[in-house]
Amino acid sequence: MRLTCPHCGPRGLEEFSYRGDATVRRPSLEAPEEDWIAYVYLRDNPCGAHKELWYHGSGCRAWLVVERNTLTHAVHSVNAVSVEDAP
Amino acid sequence: MSGERYSFFSLLRETLRGHTGWKPAWRKAAPQKAYDIVIVGGGGHGLATAYYLARRYGLTKIAVVEKGWIGGGNVGRNTTIVRSNYLLPGNVPFYEQSMKLWEGLEQDINYNAMVSQRGVLNLFHNDAQRNAYIRRGNAMRLNGVDAELLNREAVRAKLPFLDFDNARFPIQGGLLQRRGGTVRHDAVAWGYARAADRLGVDIIENCEVQGIRVHDGHVTGLETTRGFIGARKIGLACAGNSSRVAAMAGLRLPIESHVLQAFVSEGLKPFIDCVATFGAGHFYVSQSDKGGLVFGGDIDGYNSYAQRGNLPVVEDVLEGGMALMPRIGRVRLLRQWGGIMDMSMDGSPIIDRTSVGGLYLNAGWCYGGFKATPASGLCFAHLLARDEPHAVATAYRLDRFGKGAVIDEKGMGAQPNLH
Known part of the structure; x- marks a missing residue:
């Protein structure tokens, strides 16, 4: 499995570190406790398409949003993180 | 639970008829x-x-x-x-x-599940790690679990071939649980x-x-x-x-599902009689009854249901093995595989x-x-x-x-x- 960084091109996996599911969103400060518990602890953990955050620590140090299949490890897209992606 | 299905006589009988009579x-x-x-x-x-x-x-x-x-x-x-432990x-x-x-x-x-209490030895490489293992050993003993702190000489007597004077991670000792081991x-x-x-x-x-x-x-x-x-x-x-x-x-x-890889080497003569873990990197090893070294390390670190991992972790595990026991350098890898772990939060x-x-x-x-x-x-x-x-x-x-x-x-x- 290799990731094609939008800034650096195709790179080996050892240059990146993994944060996790990119679809979880921080609730508002007024949100009930259950929403916060779900935000911190609960995950969909799908078998198949997964949108996730990676960090190119040994490269350009950019945060990336990767769309990848968790069953086949096929990488569909790698994009620099945008404001909408912020957790 | 009777043993009449498996006895000396049933073995003899099946030997004579070409092992055609065994039942599921x-x-x-x-x-x-x-x-x-x-x-x-x-x-x-x-x-x-x-x-x-x-x-x-x-x-x-x-x-x-x-x-x-x-x-x-x-x-x-x-x-x-x-x-x-x-x-x-x-x-x-x-x-x-x-x-x-x-x-x-x-x-x-x-x-026969081949329960083998050959001991699990966690090595430490600096003072802080020794203190952490003393604490862990004490916690175990307070709960009635056996734990024994080995100094450098005691580890050397047990596993003389380890790289004790490694420049970065010299082996200072280990925490041993003698009742630990392996099971088929x-x-x-x-x-x-x-x-x-x-x-x-x-x-x-x-x-x-x-x-x-x-x-x-x-x-x-x-x-x-x-x-x-x-x-x-x-x-x-x-x-x-x-x-x-x-x-x-x-x-x-x-829970997130992650892939963890494991490895077996070609068969070797017996030389490691316990389970040993490296304290400075993620590597642990034991030797199977067939002689293969069974070892592993960290999970790959990304969500996966694939039951196979990637090469950076293979390299990382083998580097850990080489740092701990350089004598495995010429040993060939026989098999490597992955399993899917429920990694909880x-x-x-x-x-x-x-x-x-x-x-x-x-x-x-x-x-x-x-x-x-x-x-x-x-x-x-x-x-x-x-x-x-x-x-x-x-x-x-x-x-x-x-x-x-x-x-x-x-x-x-x-x-x-x-x-």
Whole structure:
């Protein structure tokens, strides 16, 4: 499995570190406790398409949003993180 | 449990007739219409649960459903190590219960599981690590678990070939649990399966769960590839795929699935007589009875259901091995594989009820499920039979995350790939 960084091109996996599911969103400060518990602890953990955050620590140090299949490890897209992606 | 099937005379008889008369060790059960309890997952934990339900809690009408063949998941993919060298109060009594069950397992299920208490030695390489291991050893001894601190000379006497004077990570000593060791993993699945089968448990293979039927907030049964199976209670013991199966009942779990790789080398003459772990990198090793070095390291670190990993972790594990014992440099790798771990948010398992009536969860074993097999089965059986947690598993609640009662052995927080 290799990731094609939008800034650096195709790179080996050892240059990146993994944060996790990119679809979880921080609730508002007024949100009930259950929403916060779900935000911190609960995950969909799908078998198949997964949108996730990676960090190119040994490269350009950019945060990336990767769309990848968790069953086949096929990488569909790698994009620099945008404001909408912020957790 | 009679031994008349296997004796000197039966062996002699079968030798003379070309081994054509052996019977299968367990029935190929077809699903009945309904059961009192159905366990989802025919791995070590599921089969152990079924066995203890029948044996210790006297229940009948139990089935284990398995999507493939039994023992084909993580019980067949691990590195066979058993130990109870834990630190935190929620964990120590549970894993020690498991250790005690391992010690009596072969008599209990009348099956040679090759339980070998060859010792588990955790090496340390600096003062801080020694202090941490002294603390861990003390915590173990306070809970009645054996632990012994070895100095450098004692480790050298045991494993003279290690790289003691490594410039970066000199070996200063180790924490030894003599009662730890290895168990033949496949035999655990087969032994529990045969013992459970003889007590009337239906083991239904090639039966994949496709849905969980819920009526008025209570389970009524399972939709499977072999039709609907009614159940008053359902126990999920399908670590690796817990999130997928729980989602069929509308549950989201504090779990991510990750891939963990393991390795076996070509066969060598016996030279390492315990389980040794490197303290400065993630590498642990033992030697199988066939002579192969069985070793592994960290999980790959990204969500995966693929049962195969990537090369950076292979390199990392082998570097750890070379740093610890340079003499393996010319040894060839024979096999390498991956298994899917339920990585929970605090690195500890879950054995609890769920918000759905009659649905019980046994999940989140991270990469430590094999050593827990007997206690996991016993505690899950207790929960299913009595509807209350077993005394040694009271901390493994599903709601502990929201309540701040997490059991975080490594202190990594809610980041599954760091546990």
